[in-house]
Amino acid sequence: MQDQSTKRMKWWISVGVLVLIAALIFGVKSYMNASLFTVMKVPEFSLKDQNNQTITDKEMLGKVYLVEFFFSKCPTICPVMNSNMRYIEDQINDPNFGIISISIDPENDTPETLKNHARKIGAKSPNWHFLTGDRTYIGEIAKKFDIYVGDQKDKAESLNHSGEIALVDKDGNIRCRFGKDGMPILYYSGLNYEDEAGTKASLVGKYHPDREILIEDIKKLLR
Template identity: 35%
Template sequence: MKLNLKTCIGALTLSATFFACSGTSEKKLPIIGERETEERIVDGKTVVDTIYHQIPAFIFLNQDSVEITDKDFDNKVYVANFFFTHCPSICPTMQRNLLKVYEKYKDDERVAFLSHSIDFKYDSPSVLKSYAQKLGVTNKQWQFVTGEKKDIYGIADQYLVYTKEDEDAPGGYDHQSYLVLIDPQKRIRGAYDGTNDEQVAQLFDDLQILLKEQ
């Protein structure tokens, strides 16, 4: 079965419950996604390492028609999501809520934001630029990117977010409203419904936890 963030919500809840009941003073966020084990020999002993799911390398074009890659997010905690500029349903609320997070961490070099447009037909860099300005984004800390359909939808799979071109959906695209929290090792550490005030509040809390962890 293909893993997605919806199937991980139960694991997130269990992890939070574990930390709440264990009495540990240093809460840590779970690492989400499939994982593998790898054995290696160290000083004649077998050591088992856990290999966690990571966001792979990518190249997209941003609102300034500049190539943005995974390297631009090295050593940063960042929040990623998927949207399109003329979305008539969940996107306006999701982006306004993400703007609140951006405004709190504006000019904090430890934190970045990355919004991928799933409308590869209409959302050109100039359209994304106008959208970002109207939203209230005033620096390069929040990137809005576009790319080929296969690349955008492929990277959505890596973030475990459902996206689909669908003529029957509002605006012609179907997608989830998750705000996905990524650590400096490019691992998924949390996912929050960007249209839900309680979950957005949880993102604020978890972002603080993740920053303290680094």
């Protein structure tokens, strides 16, 4: 009788341990899905926008916004990124949401040129700022973001850049979600892909997995 009671007790203990482990795993996954990782403070910036107004990181406090690097004459990934940004702009109809698009070709991207570019791609929000300024200064900003922009000393490579997008919260912190491996993704991709998993970038790809999760995370930060 005592052996049977002991076996029953051990069985219930085993069940309890399994339930606890399952709850912990579920809790960690739920936390990762609901919470956004803080990468770092957004680097300071002060640049002129398409309306020739000075826009700074401090002026963007109180808004959730995206940061990308681009240039208006870019024939490759920039039109794709602009299209995805336009889609996000349409989906997030909130006065506390903004977009910062920093040109890496400031010699050509004057405020007037950027104003025409904004009109051309159909940018609507007054909080979408296309910024320009000193080339060296912009390169330093990109390095602080740790977003790739080509070496400015080599003209042939100077206009290469990453398709990454930074998500910034109302307090000026760069935020991101956790990836499937449990690690923070740091930045979101503004590119299109040939596959739903987002493993092969393509200028004509019909999949854009990061665009949808970026919209989800923007909405989290706007609440």
